[in-house]
Structures are given as structure tokens and as C-alpha cells.
Amino acid sequence: MLIMVNMQIETVLGNKLRIKILKILSKIRELNVTEIARRLGANHKTTMKHLKILENEGILQHKRFGRIRLYRFNENSVKAKAIQTLLETWENAENIR
């Protein structure tokens, strides 16, 4: 696997699909790759690429069951917590408006 240097926040969050992935997982908690791809409207390869980036940043983690990979927020990451809080706060504010 490629070893990546951590990215700057503007790079990590500067991508629509990655934000969408984070939004989906903050709502649904845990999801497999095919389903994430379907909800993104992206193909498997693109989805994997973004999931790997987010995982490499320590924001997501995954578990493997045979061919299935389930992705979720990394429970031990403060960055993950902060992003979840941001997304939830954003969502709530939108609902109030």
C-alpha cells in the first residue's frame, strides 16, 4: 500500500465526494463500499480512492468480512469527532432555518 503524508485540511475536505462520504457515514454510521458508491453515484474505483484517502487521514476505519468492507468513522480519532460534530451542527442549523 502507498504510504501517504498527511494532507492539509483544505485538501482533505476540498472535495465534494469526500464531503458526501462523510455526510453519509455521519448519518448511517456504517456502510459497505458498494452501497457508499451507489449513494455517491460514483464508481467503485473512485469511491475506494476517496475512502482510502479518508482512512489514511485517520478519519475513517474499516472492517473486512470476506469480500465486504464496512466503513465508519474512526472512533479513536479526534479529527473524526470534530468532523462529525461539524456535520451534525450544520445539519441541525439547516433544519431550524
Next chain:
Amino acid sequence: MVPAYRSVFKDEAKLDITYVPSRLPHREAEMRLLREFFSFMLSTPEKMAQRVLIVGDVGTGKTALSQRFGADIVQQAKQQGLNLHYIHVNCRQYRGSLFFILHHAVSVFHPNFPKRGFSAEELLNIFLQILDEQNAHVILTLDEFENLIEKEGSEPVYKLTRLQETRLNKPQRISLICILKNVKAVESLDPSTRSTLQSNIIRLEKYSKEQLVDIISDRVQLAFKPLAVSEDTISLIAELAHSEGGNARFAIELLWRAGKYADAEDLGAVTPECVRKAVSSIYAITRKSDLASLSLHEKLFLLGMARFFKENDRAYASITEVEQAYAVVCEEFGVEPHTHTQLWKYLQVLSALGIIEKSVSSTGQRGRTTLICLPGIPAHELERELAMLLEKESG
């Protein structure tokens, strides 16, 4: 404004079919036995996997017993710091498919686990992987177990009872409770699976009238206001439920409906007359479940009759009339009508189920004719019910 009225209920939810009472009168011995069979779960769960059959007729408390036991033992395990899960699956609800049953079990741990891309076998391994990772133990209850055997035969049961053979030295993870109405159903399994299952059987006998009185009285206290249900009323309900095969579900449903009739008439108390009204409405509902089991053409035929009676303000119809109505329905559904001889057979089925009644009239001009009537269900209700079922079938 809705006028304030005095409901007889204190807590209607206690009469819901999903409510599991904290104590089950007259099942104390069976509960003790079940606890005995699973006592190792609270000390050395990794050392053993148990299999228990619970057998008994409709409404004898099989599901309630198992669920009460499950909730209690999970609670106890928790206090001891053990990771024990009780998973109750109704095999009929999952169409008897091992895959769907296991999917349900897996989704207890991973709620969005995908439904595609692997076999039941792989899913079973995934389930074990999850349990190993979380060091969890499961009591898996397969309710209405007949459905699983019917759909899948011996294979899945064999797999579930022989898990450990390919998991040498690994902890035991899955114990089974299989619930069924008749132990005969397991006779179709291969001999070794059968013998593993048949060693621990808990049989639930039909409730007697006196036992039903106790069960109903308990539920009355939970669900009704004080003095809202008299002893007379309870006794009548027990009597009726006893003649329905000692069926506690029937008793509780009757109790609830009788309460509804009391409220509808603002009586402030559930009288025997409310019970009698409730009975006739329940018979109509049991009939609804019969409807679901009818074949496509039996349903279409019956739909024809329902329409006939809805459109004609008459108590009886002739064979010719209902056959004509059936032909119209077939046209609507785009299917070829079955022959007169076949329709005769369907008439026998429908009358055996008590959905229709046949009588022979000798006063017709052409000699004897068979007359058909719908004794119980109002025609418009029957039509609605059938239309719904047929839509489900085609959709």
C-alpha cells in the same frame, strides 16, 4: 370537540402482541427447565452450545416463554460482565430462508450489513467472525422453525448444529432454541441432526380454563382500570379461549377487542356482551389469515363472489352467477379462467374453511341448484382484503 369519555383501559400497550409480560403464570416449571438448560451460559459459555426445542400448540406461550427467558438471561449476563445476546428470529417472517435469518442475526451487530454478494454459508462465517471479535455468545431462537425446515431441509440445521467441527479449539458461540408447533416437523431431518435437537424438548400443554383465568386476570390488572373487567367477563373469555384450543393469544386479543367495544359504547366496563361482539369480529379476522393461504384462482373466485354480493343486495348467489363474476375478475387480472370442474373444487375448499356456505335449493326452475352465501365477512371487507392480497402477489 371529542367529548371526554372514560376509557376502560389504563395501558392498552400491555395487550399488544409484542408485549412480553414479566411473569408468565403456569409456565414456571418450563421456565425453570429452560434456565437449567442454559445455566452454563452464565459461567462457561465458551465450553458448550446448547440446543433446545420448545413445542406446543397455537397460543400456548412458546414465543412469550422464549422471549421472557432471553431478556432475563441477557440482563443477568450483563450484570456479570458477560457479552451475551439473545436473538429471536421468526423463520416465517424471513420466508424460511437461512440466508435472511442469518442476515438478521448479523445486522444486530452491523445494522446496514449488505444483503448481496455472498452465500448463507459465508454469512454464517461472518457471523462467527463477528462473535469471535467481540467475544460474544448468542442464543439464537428460531421461532416457527417448521418454515426453515420446509424451505431448506436438513442442510442449514445441520450446519448450525455442527459449527464447532470446523472451529477446533475455538470457543463455542451459538446456542439454539427452536420453536415449533409439532415435533413431527423435525422427523424429516437427517438422523444425527434430529438426535442433537431432540435431546432437550420442552413441551407446552394447552392451557386449561382455570389457567387462562389466571393469565387473563394478570393482564387485566396491567392493562385495565380497576373494576373495569368483572370476574364474569374474565370467565367468559377464558371459556371461549379454552374452546379455541387453550389459546392464550385468542384470550388476550378477545380481551383487548372487548375493551374496544366497551369504549366505543362508552360503557365504562367490559361486559360479557362486549366479549360476544368481540368474538364475532375475531372470527372474521382468523378468516383473513385463511384468505392469504388460498391459491391464486381460489382468491380470484372469491373476489368474484365478494363483488357479486357487494353489487347485489342479496344473501344468496347461484353457481352460474358467481362463475360469471369470476370470469370478469379473470379478465381484469389477465388470466385464463379455470374450468367449471376446478371451480367446484375451489368451492369445497372455501366452504371447508367456513369462508362461504353452500346450500342446495330445490325450488329453482331447473331442479336443484347450489346456492352460495357469505356468512361472516361483509362483502366489501372481503373484497378489500382480497384485492390487497392479490396486489401483493402480483407486485
